[in-house]
Amino acid sequence: MIRINEITDVVSSYIDDPDLDLIQRAYIFSARAHEGQMRLSGEPYLAHPLSVAKLLADMRLDEPTVAAGLLHDTVEDTDTSIDEIADLFGEEVADIVDGVTKISMMDFESKAIAKAENIRKMILAMAEDIRVLMVKLADRLHNMRTLGFQKSYKQLLIAQETMDIYSPLANRLGLYMVKRDLEDLCLFYLKPDVYQDITDGLERQHTIGKEYVDNVIGLLTGILEDNQIEGTIYGRTKHKYSIHKKMQRQGLSLDQVHDIIAFRVIVDSVKDCYSVLGLVHSMWKPVSGKFKDYISIPKANMYQSLHTTVVGPEGERIEIQIRTEEMQQVSEYGVAAHWQYKESGRSDAKTNRDAERFSWLRQIMDWQRELEDPREFMASLRFDLFNDEVYVFTPAGEIKELPDGATPVDFAYSIHTEVGNHCTGAKVNGRMVPLNSVLKNGDTIEVFTDKKRKPSRDWLKFVKTAKARTRIKHYIRTEERTRSIILAKELLEKEGRRMNINVAKAMKDGYFVMLADEFNFGHVDDLLSNIGYSRITPRKVLGRLHAVMNEIEGVEEEIPKQEQHQHETEEDKAKGAAASSIDIEGVDNVLIRFAGCCTPLPGEPIIGYISRGRGVVIHSATCPNIKNLEEERLLNVSWTGGQEESQHPAQIRIRCRNSKGLLAKICAVLTEMDVNIDSGTFKSDLDGSSVLEFTVEVTDLGHLHRSLNKVKTIENVLEATRLS
Numbered sequence: 001m002i003r004i005n006e007i008t009d010v011v012s013s014y015i016d017d018p019d020l021d022l023i024q025r026a027y028i029f030s031a032r033a034h035e036g037q038m039r040l041s042g043e044p045y046l047a048h049p050l051s052v053a054k055l056l057a058d059m060r061l062d063e064p065t066v067a068a069g070l071l072h073d074t075v076e077d078t079d080t081s082i083d084e085i086a087d088l089f090g091e092e093v094a095d096i097v098d099g100v101t102k103i104s105m106m107d108f109e110s111k112a113i114a115k116a117e118n119i120r121k122m123i124l125a126m127a128e129d130i131r132v133l134m135v136k137l138a139d140r141l142h143n144m145r146t147l148g149f150q151k152s153y154k155q156l157l158i159a160q161e162t163m164d165i166y167s168p169l170a171n172r173l174g175l176y177m178v179k180r181d182l183e184d185l186c187l188f189y190l191k192p193d194v195y196q197d198i199t200d201g202l203e204r205q206h207t208i209g210k211e212y213v214d215n216v217i218g219l220l221t222g223i224l225e226d227n228q229i230e231g232t233i234y235g236r237t238k239h240k241y242s243i244h245k246k247m248q249r250q251g252l253s254l255d256q257v258h259d260i261i262a263f264r265v266i267v268d269s270v271k272d273c274y275s276v277l278g279l280v281h282s283m284w285k286p287v288s289g290k291f292k293d294y295i296s297i298p299k300a301n302m303y304q305s306l307h308t309t310v311v312g313p314e315g316e317r318i319e320i321q322i323r324t325e326e327m328q329q330v331s332e333y334g335v336a337a338h339w340q341y342k343e344s345g346r347s348d349a350k351t352n353r354d355a356e357r358f359s360w361l362r363q364i365m366d367w368q369r370e371l372e373d374p375r376e377f378m379a380s381l382r383f384d385l386f387n388d389e390v391y392v393f394t395p396a397g398e399i400k401e402l403p404d405g406a407t408p409v410d411f412a413y414s415i416h417t418e419v420g421n422h423c424t425g426a427k428v429n430g431r432m433v434p435l436n437s438v439l440k441n442g443d444t445i446e447v448f449t450d451k452k453r454k455p456s457r458d459w460l461k462f463v464k465t466a467k468a469r470t471r472i473k474h475y476i477r478t479e480e481r482t483r484s485i486i487l488a489k490e491l492l493e494k495e496g497r498r499m500n501i502n503v504a505k506a507m508k509d510g511y512f513v514m515l516a517d518e519f520n521f522g523h524v525d526d527l528l529s530n531i532g533y534s535r536i537t538p539r540k541v542l543g544r545l546h547a548v549m550n551e552i553e554g555v556e557e558e559i560p561k562q563e564q565h566q567h568e569t570e571e572d573k574a575k576g577a578a579a580s581s582i583d584i585e586g587v588d589n590v591l592i593r594f595a596g597c598c599t600p601l602p603g604e605p606i607i608g609y610i611s612r613g614r615g616v617v618i619h620s621a622t623c624p625n626i627k628n629l630e631e632e633r634l635l636n637v638s639w640t641g642g643q644e645e646s647q648h649p650a651q652i653r654i655r656c657r658n659s660k661g662l663l664a665k666i667c668a669v670l671t672e673m674d675v676n677i678d679s680g681t682f683k684s685d686l687d688g689s690s691v692l693e694f695t696v697e698v699t700d701l702g703h704l705h706r707s708l709n710k711v712k713t714i715e716n717v718l719e720a721t722r723l724s
């Protein structure tokens with residue numbers, strides 16, 4: 001088992017005045033937390049976090065990362081909480097441990113359909129801080145190294161996942177050492193026979209090739225010495241997986257793969273790199289198309305080197321890589337090495353001494369503009385690219401990419417417009433959630449639909465995707481317009497009966513085309529929808545229609561001021577009120593309806609309710625039904641006043657002593673007060689009193705109260721009240 005001193009010694013070798021106390025405390029905490037736990041190997045569990053921390057130190061990472069390596073399994077595998085970690089070791093360490101824990105909790109195995117690239121993106125999005133990935137990769141590398149203790153089916157699953165997800169991530173971060181080791185371990189478990197063949201073959205060739213390698217190294221050393229260039233030359237066998245890939249790709253046997261051994265020349269400066277390249281090319285003929293200058297054009301993960309393949313002394317191909325010591329560090333440790341140069345302060349001195357050599361590093365630093373703190377520099381290397389996105393699964397295991405803050409409604413629309421339009425509810429990770437819940441990375445979403453359900457206007461308050469927004473708006477607009485037109489026709493007919501105009505016939509006769517024109521609308525439907533939206537009163541339109549008909553047909557029709565109607569349903573009454581041109585503050589451009597239950601009157605406190613696809617329903621603020629409504633759909637509204645005279649239904653109850661002619665008197669008073677009686681019932685009690693209940697039409701609350709007070713003055717009327 002690795003000792004903690006080995007780790008702190010390594011850290012001290014590359015950080016001046018390191019915070020070793022943090023690492024020591026993390027070690028003691030981890031040892032206690034994992035006490036009694038065993039690895040499958042039979043070793044104490046602590047051996048694992050120690051190995052991970054050692055790998056992180058070898059990668060030259062900072063103290064919080066090494067401490068996080070020691071603590072990385074405490075939250076997942078012991079009863080330690082993340083808050084405890086934060087209290088004892090600070091937010092920075094806690095954030096890294098938390099990130100690693102979240103990735104570890106993801107069950108990628110069950111998401112077989114998900115594309116590996118999407119899972120990698122998801123991990124990047126979840127990691128936020130690049131150090132989370134470093135710890136996760138070190139964790140995976142040690143687990144792969146000890147995979148032999150797992151059951152064989154587990155070995156295959158873990159090796160495949162490593163191959164699909166973690167080694168490409170290591171590659172992306174430029175951690176070639178980690179990538180190489182992971183790939184060779186994967187090959188060992190996934191294709192044991194191939195691994196064995198290559199191993200045996202290399203051993204055979206190694207003995208044959210030793211002389212050859214020494215010969216080439218000797219020739220290269222000669223070139224450097226003749227030209228007074230300081231440098232070191234290595235002959236390195238390519239890793240087994242890359243040999244396997246090459247054999248596969250080019251259909252070669254192992255004996256046919258010539259550049260199994262790559263030579264690497266490490267020199268002091270970029271200038272020397274190009275000098276060596278020129279010397280090599282003058283001695284051996286370069287193979288065309290094989291020269292790559294990654295110094296002037298670094299790879300995206302910051303890898304730099306010169307690569308060339310030449311025809312060697314025995315007519316064989318030799319691959320030669322030429323780079324500086326710094327580039328070598330980057331190639332092994334990736335981004336970590338960049339940070340390391342900044343951290344140790346070595347970069348500044350070298351940058352001044354040889355600006356050319358570090359132009360690429362300065363360029364990266366330019367990107368990070370004016371960051372003093374190396375830790376800040378590290379954090380700024382986060383994957384901003386992925387920070388604004390969240391990756392979630394369909395029940396089938398497919399990955400959907402959504403913007404940060406997206407909800408099940410966004411998810412539903414991302415599947416199909418029809419799924420979005422009819423979604424009624426959603427399960428996230430098997431549990432029902434509100435449609436406005438915010439989705440998190442790795443969530444599995446199941447959406448429920450019902451053909452009868454429609455998009456709701458309040459979805460617009462929480463959806464994040466443009467697709468959901470436009471589809472909902474489009475649906476509501478179409479839906480409301482259709483409704484407003486139907487409503488307008490009903491309102492016109494009702495008002496028409498009152499004014500003795502046959503609206504249906506007038507429409508058939510084409511009068512409404514003329515009317516639309518008079519009201520400056522291009523189309524009859526536009527006129528109608530404006531009536532439905534309460535922007536124009538039916539009375540105004542019919543008044544105009546009446547005039548037009550008179551002009552054309554010369555028909556003078558009597559318009560009775562009041563007229564008894566046949567019984568109307570509650571629904572009709574609600575719509576009837578909506579027809580009046582009422583301005584309601586807080587509601588704009590929306591279908592307004594008045595609730596049938598409380599029939600609010602102008603002048604009394606009201607509250608709006610955003611109904612599902614049927615506009616805003618106005619209730620009296622005291623309506624007992626409000627408490628049964630969904631709170632988030634309630635809307636503060638108030639009468640703006642100054643509206644045209646309009647009629648609103650109200651229910652009244654009059655209790656009176658039975659007496660002859662009383663009903664007529666009551667009707668007369670109501671008529672005198674300009675109150676229209678819509679309908680009414682009359683009940684006699686045995687005690688000689690009667691109860692009359694009327695549905696009347698009044699302009700506002702004041703009108704109703706004045707009228708009720710007047711009714712109360714009638715002899716034998718005991719009580720006159722509004723029913724609610």
Ligand code: MN
Nearest residue numbers: 048072073139
């Ligand atoms: Mn672990």
